[in-house]
Amino acid sequence: MLELIAHNLAPIMFITVMGMLLIGYPVALTLAAGGLFFFVVGVALSEIAPSQINLFWPLLGAQPERVFGIMSNDTLLAIPFFTFMGLILERSGMAEDLLETIGQLFGPIRGGLAYAVIVVGALLAATTGVVAASVIAMGLISLPIMQRFAYSQPVATGTIVASGTLAQIVPPSLVLIVMADQLGVSVGDMYMGAIWPSLMLVGFYCAYIFILSIIRPAAVPALPISERTLGSGVLSLVAALAVAVAIHFLAAHFVFDGLTPANRLVASAATAVILIFVFALVNRAMNLGIISHLAEQVIIVLIPPLALIFLVLGTIFLGIATPTEGGAMGAVGALLLALAKRRLDFATLRSSVEATTTLSAFVMFILIGARVFGLTFYGVNGNIWIEELLLDLPGGEYGFLIVVTVVVFILGCFLDFFEIAFILVPLLAPVAAKLGIDLVWFGVILGVNLQASFLTPPFGFSLFYLRSVAPARDWKDERSGRVMPAIRTTEIYKGAVPFIFINIAMILLVIAFPYLVTHYKKVPVTAPSSTIEVPASSGGGGLGLPPMGSGGSSDSGGGLGLPPLGGSGGASGNDGGLGLPPLGGPQQGTGAPSDSGGGLGLPPLGGAGGPPPGLGGGSSAPAAPGGTGSGAAGGGAGSAPAPEGSAPAPQPGAPDLSQPPSFN
Known part of the structure; x- marks a missing residue:
């Protein structure tokens, strides 16, 4: 046993x-x-x-x-920064301003409030990165408004939970930060990989509302004319945007044309945004009436959070800042925005710090427990058991992805994301790497998968987040004076079902088309295949080397400026470009130095002058056999010339270089 x-x-x-x-x-x-x-x-x-x-x-x-x-992990340091940024923005009233303004912008069309909820949910996701905060904020703000204007309760609740859960996958999601840390990949690459799937998901949500407005128009009514407080003026907004684009173009081509492309893009876009924002403020302060009230409100309300998103994500994508630095800048930017709107007080700051500390400690305690679990699990070869279990699945990498998707989807209905990330992901990552799966692609698949599981009844976490703030009893709307019905849990479940199928379709798209994620990779530079042909020389090598063993009268000196190899040191028509004496040939005469001596002041190599000092030459060395004089210091010029075309005799004890080498 x-x-x-x-x-x-x-x-x-x-x-x-x-x-x-x-x-x-x-x-x-x-x-x-x-x-x-x-x-x-x-x-x-x-x-x-x-x-x-x-x-x-x-x-x-x-x-x-x-x-x-x-x-001391720098990557995980981004979690408290992004959490604090999102909480400050949520509690300073940014979500209310965004929802009211975008609701007025889309109000005249059917489903306008639903579009506004989806867009605001995406913006909140891009600034908070916390699912619970996004769902609760959207539930408190938008659900009473949608009930007031007779939206279908399943449609209203489903739209809210789906848009709030976008914080799972829209950068700078905390899910993506933890996923990148556990997979051992760059957070910036994970953000870049998730950007297209998240935008497509927002588009699919809006497409569903559009189809619903055609099939069931009563479920998503337009905003009544009496409630359109900002009036009309869409053309004025379009004109203001056109002016901003023109300013961006002119600044990029005439003001910042000397900068690098990335810096030029940032500088010109910032110039256009700042100018149009200042113009809207001046138009409001001085009551100029140049642009409509709607355009003015949209510009003033939308530009600050969009600028904050660019400050965080833009700097990360352009490589200017790391995710941790981007989170720190985002936290400071959120504080400045709250101060500018005069909505930052000590109570807001204290509650935000407490919530940030609680979430950060929660993550750290889970991670510490997961490390203890991992130490033991790896010690009993649990990782090998998991690898053998998953590598034997049929279908290769796609079989592995399908099985993992199903398992994570089921577990995501019962376990929080952090539990799955800290327990399962470290066990699955080595198997994915062995199968050749891109880990960023794998991480985005898991992120979209967990988003779907957060919406799945009966245990989806986002459903319970909305249930905690949705009215459980009938309530009276103070503005309209009508009694609004309570929100039943079954209606929340019913409203989430269409968005679950949209998320499942998105998972299949990401699996079927990996380039939706892997576009973050730089395109490798491949050298074109080409053949290098060296023209033949009339007596030298293909590299322009002099002929080997020829006489000294060669006119085809080496293309490298080398003297003849193995020939006589006679009147070569092309002295060495390096000023070297003939290699392997006798000097002209018997003892006089060559007139074409090396430009480096070197004695002849292998010629009649004998070896240089230290290699058998010098005043202390005996004369070579057959020599006519004692070796002089610096060259030993007294040896008899060797026969034409032959190598000089070796010195006593020196290896015979005229013979091929032998390897014993």
């Missing part, structure tokens, strides 16, 4: 811990306690299965260092 447990400790541990999590035990404590318990069991059983269990007590001594490593 003990041997059976020892050889199957990995699946027993995995099933036990996952079961405790599904029952509802606290995540961080379950992971840490489960890891420690099975660590003790593994050490006790290590003697029974030493090849299967690699656990010993000194391993626990390294755990504090692992904890400090988690706390």
Whole structure:
């Protein structure tokens, strides 16, 4: 029995811990306690299965260092920054301003409020990155308004939970930050990979509302004329946007033309936005009436959050800042926006800091517990068990992706994202890498998948977030004086179903078309295939080298400026460009220095002058056999010339260079 447990400790541990999590035990404590318990069991059983269990007590001594490593992780430092930024913006009234303004902009058309909720949800997702904050804020702000104007309750609730859950996948999502950290990829690459799927998802949501407005117009009525407080003036807004585009074009081509393309784009766009924003403020302050009240309100309300989004995401995408630095700039920018609107007080600041600290501590405790769990799970070869289990799936990488998608979708209905990210993703990432799957693509698939599971009844987290703020009893609308019906849980479930199918379709699109994500990769530069042909020389090599073994009268000196190789040192018609003497040939005469001596002042190499000093020459060296005089310092010019076309005799003890080398 003990041997059976020892050889199957990995699946027993995995099933036990996952079961405790599904029952509802606290995540961080379950992971840490489960890891420690099975660590003790593994050490006790290590003697029974030493090849299967690699656990010993000194391993626990390294755990504090692992904890400090988690706390000093720069990537995870972005979590409190983005959380704080989103909470400040949410509690300073930005969501109310956005919803009111965009609702007035789309109000005259059917489904206008639903479009406004989706757009505002995307903007909140791009500034908060927290699903709970987005869903709760949209529920508190937009649900009473949609009830007031007789929107279908399933449509209203489904639109709110779907738009609020966009914070799962729209950068700078906390989900993407944690996913990038667990997969070991760049957060910037993860943001770049998620940008197109998230925008397509927003477009699909709007397309669903458009189709619904045609099929069931009563479910998504237009805003009554009496409620259109900003009046008309869409043409004025279009004209203002056209002027901004013209300013951007002129600034890019005439003012900032000396900058790099990326800096020129940023500088010209910032100039256009600042000028049009200042113009709208002046138009309001001085009551000029040059642009309509609607255009003025849209510009003043939309530009600050859009500028903040660009400050965060634009700097990350352009490589100007890291995600952590972008989050810090976003937090400061949110504080400045709240101050500019005079909506920042001590109570707002304190509540935002407390909520940020709570969420950050929650993430850190789960991550520490996951590290304890991972230490034990890897020690019992759990990673090998997972790899063998998943690598044997039929269908290769697509079979793996389909199975993982189904499993994560089901678990996402019961477990929070952080639990899945810290437990499952580190186990799945090595298998994905072995199958050749791009890890950024894999991370975006998981992100869209978890977004769908957050909407899935009966345990979808976003559904419960909305349930917590939706009216459970009939309530009286103070503005219209009518009694509004309570929101039932079944209506929230019913409204989420169409958006679940949209998310599933998006998952399949991302799997079928990886380029939607992998466009973040730089296009590799490939050299064109070409053939290099070197023209033949009439006596030299293809590189313009002089002829080997020829006489000294060669007129086809080396293209490299080298003297003849192995020939006589006679009157070569092309002295070496390096000023070198003839190589391997006798000097002209018997003892006089060559007139074409090396421009570097070197003695002849291999000629009649003998070896240079230190290689057998010099005053202390004996004369070569047959020599006519004692070697003089600096060249030893007394040897008899060798026969024409032959190599000089080797010195005593020197290797014979005239013979091919031998390898013993």
